[in-house]
Amino acid sequence: MCGIVAYVGSQDAAPILLEGLQRLEYRGYDSAGLAVVNAKSLRTRKVKGRVADLAAVVPARFKGGSGIGHTRWATHGVPSDVNAHPHLDQEQRIAVVHNGIIENADELRRRLEADGIVFESETDSEVLSHLIGSTVKETDTLEEAVRRALKSVVGTYGIAVVDSHRPGEIVVARNGSPIVLGIGEKEMFAASDVAALIRYTRQVVHLEDGELAVLKADGFNTFTSDARETAKEPFTVDWEAGHYDNGGYEHYLLKEISEQPDTVARTLRGRLDDRFHIAHLGGLNMDPRESRSFRRVKIIGCGSAYYSGQIGAQLIEELARIPADAEPASEFRYRSPVVEADTLYIAISQSGETYDTLAAVQELKRKGGRVLGIVNTVGSAIARECDGGVYLHAGPEVSVASTKAFTSTAVAFALIALHLGRVRDLSPADGRRICDGLRKLPEQIKEILTQEEHIRTLAMKYADAPGMMFVGRVRGYPVAREGAQKLKEISYVHAEAYPASELKHGPLALISPELPTVAIVPDDELLDKNLTTLGEIRAREGRILMVGHRTAEAADDCIVVPKNETELDPILLTIPLQIFAYHAAVALGRDVDRPRNLAKSVTVE
Numbered sequence: 295m296c297g298i299v300a301y302v303g304s305q306d307a308a309p310i311l312l313e314g315l316q317r318l319e320y321r322g323y324d325s326a327g328l329a330v331v332n333a334k335s336l337r338t339r340k341v342k343g344r345v346a347d348l349a350a351v352v353p354a355r356f357k358g359g360s361g362i363g364h365t366r367w368a369t370h371g372v373p374s375d376v377n378a379h380p381h382l383d384q385e386q387r388i389a390v391v392h393n394g395i396i397e398n399a400d401e402l403r404r405r406l407e408a409d410g411i412v413f414e415s416e417t418d419s420e421v422l423s424h425l426i427g428s429t430v431k432e433t434d435t436l437e438e439a440v441r442r443a444l445k446s447v448v449g450t451y452g453i454a455v456v457d458s459h460r461p462g463e464i465v466v467a468r469n470g471s472p473i474v475l476g477i478g479e480k481e482m483f484a485a486s487d488v489a490a491l492i493r494y495t496r497q498v499v500h501l502e503d504g505e506l507a508v509l510k511a512d513g514f515n516t517f518t519s520d521a522r523e524t525a526k527e528p529f530t531v532d533w534e535a536g537h538y539d540n541g542g543y544e545h546y547l548l549k550e551i552s553e554q555p556d557t558v559a560r561t562l563r564g565r566l567d568d569r570f571h572i573a574h575l576g577g578l579n580m581d582p583r584e585s586r587s588f589r590r591v592k593i594i595g596c597g598s599a600y601y602s603g604q605i606g607a608q609l610i611e612e613l614a615r616i617p618a619d620a621e622p623a624s625e626f627r628y629r630s631p632v633v634e635a636d637t638l639y640i641a642i643s644q645s646g647e648t649y650d651t652l653a654a655v656q657e658l659k660r661k662g663g664r665v666l667g668i669v670n671t672v673g674s675a676i677a678r679e680c681d682g683g684v685y686l687h688a689g690p691e692v693s694v695a696s697t698k699a700f701t702s703t704a705v706a707f708a709l710i711a712l713h714l715g716r717v718r719d720l721s722p723a724d725g726r727r728i729c730d731g732l733r734k735l736p737e738q739i740k741e742i743l744t745q746e747e748h749i750r751t752l753a754m755k756y757a758d759a760p761g762m763m764f765v766g767r768v769r770g771y772p773v774a775r776e777g778a779q780k781l782k783e784i785s786y787v788h789a790e791a792y793p794a795s796e797l798k799h800g801p802l803a804l805i806s807p808e809l810p811t812v813a814i815v816p817d818d819e820l821l822d823k824n825l826t827t828l829g830e831i832r833a834r835e836g837r838i839l840m841v842g843h844r845t846a847e848a849a850d851d852c853i854v855v856p857k858n859e860t861e862l863d864p865i866l867l868t869i870p871l872q873i874f875a876y877h878a879a880v881a882l883g884r885d886v887d888r889p890r891n892l893a894k895s896v897t898v899e
């Protein structure tokens with residue numbers, strides 16, 4: 295949620311930390327701060343607001359070759375200067391930045407206060423600086439002090455710590471919140487996300503839960519929580535710094551929507567086999583016998599990832615004829631799920647770090663479940679935890695609202711469904727039909743993108759509605775849910791999604807000229823049923839924007855998308871809804887890339 299960045303080397307840390315924080319701003323952004331160590335003195339600046347506000351108060355001569363920085367997304371305590379990180383110990387010797395939640399913070403705070411320590415902030419994080427500060431005097435190394443302090447902590451953390459008595463050294467630790475190390479030339483970096491490092495190095499190492507690392511300019515050492523040294527293999531990130539630029543677009547969101555012809559092509563690249571009309575997914579780590587052995591598929595993910603999982607469940611049922619369903623990972627993990635040996639579990643995550651999804655995967659693994667991941671971020675925690683999976687190769691998604699990762703996930707599901715189908719009963723002819731349909735997607739997405747102006751006009755027409763209803767049947771229902779999700783999160787217009795078939799069991803009461811409906815109406819075997827629903831809405835004077843493969847008299851406005859294979863149509867039907875939400879948000883003057891109260895990558899519970 296929040297962003298961490300740390301640097302040690304021969305350059306001044308402050309400009310590097312500020313640049314890194316800017317790159318992380320999309321993760322959490324109500325306040326920001328940094329601390330640098332120079333010749334045994336600690337200097338900090340922190341402010342409520344954006345990284346630009348922090349940069350404005352950091353003096354030009356803010357010298358120091360090691361330092362830590364943070365962007366905050368408030369959990370404990372309001373956004374304010376004092377609640378911003380870094381937090382210091384009483385002697386102002388130790389500075390700590392923290393992501394995550396310390397669950398026993400109240401108890402630790404009471405203990406520390408009884409020892410005479412005075413707290414400045416309302417945050418849970420401040421207990422860490424005081425704990426480490428009171429331990430560091432009794433230990434020979436900072437690493438030892440951090441390790442001892444963390445022994446009394448219950449909760450999740452990614453932390454970076456500096457000690458003014460030890461310039462040129464940083465200690466980082468991870469438990470549930472990501473920390474990645476970046477290896478430079480006689481300099482080391484650490485961050486909560488590679489986005490902060492990529493300008494300087496692509497050689498990275500991910501810390502595991504329970505691991506600590508000591509960084510110095512000439513390298514790093516990693517340790518377990520009981521002080522055993524661990525050996526880590528660096529790997530090269532294939533994303534480049536340019537992937538994080540907005541490419542001349544006004545917003546990252548529009549850039550990411552527009553990238554979808556390429557990102558979908560990348561998810562497909564090298565994975566379709568024309569000889570057997572099957573998908574090759576080496577990362578599944580399953581031979582055909584194993585692929586045939588599953589009797590059920592359970593898909594988990596959060597938010598939009600969960601909705602893409604609903605599209606996935608539909609694809610798997612239709613193409614492989616295996617019962618499949620999707621559930622929010624945040625619910626699944628808490629309900630003591632029954633884990634069965636003949637169920638294939640699939641976890642979805644763009645970031646690969648969503649805490650609820652990670653915890654659900656860990657619960658599954660603990661119970662012996664077989665879990666595949668559909669993940670965008672290579673080497674992320676969820677990717678490492680799973681038994682195998684499919685990488686999306688969609689490139690980094692910067693805007694908070696997911697778009698290209700959503701479509702690439704749906705495409706990855708089509709590949710998995712094709713694979714599971716073709717080792718079962720899906721005929722070669724149907725396999726070929728799906729392969730051909732998948733290949734057509736990038737060009738068809740381009741066609742939809744050419745309708746941006748038409749969709750923008752519609753968005754402006756409907757943007758002032760107090761709320762909108764989204765309806766779809768079967769394949770159209772997850773599309774409706776994702777459409778409502780996009781609209782509500784970036785435009786703050788209340789949007790509700792319902793199966794079209796459920797409308798008359800309650801929500802029809804809401805229909806009036808003030809509550810327009812977006813209806814997902816593909817040309818499939820349910821077309822007539824959907825058109826009847828439009829008639830029912832119309833009869834209640836509801837305005838209708840229909841998204842489908844044709845126009846219809848009952849609708850006030852229509853967006854017509856190219857037709858693909860029926861099973862794959864939901865992927866294309868999603869795209870106009872992204873463009874619609876984007877332009878509605880722009881028309882309403884919203885902060886499109888950084889919607890209020892939200893953050894990319896939810897690494898807390």
Ligand code: F6R
Nearest residue numbers: 597598599643644645648695696
């Ligand atoms: C919505 C959105 C969120 C994420 C969810 C899961 O546009 O972006 O609902 O889909 O927080 O995130 P990941 O996919 O990173 O696990």
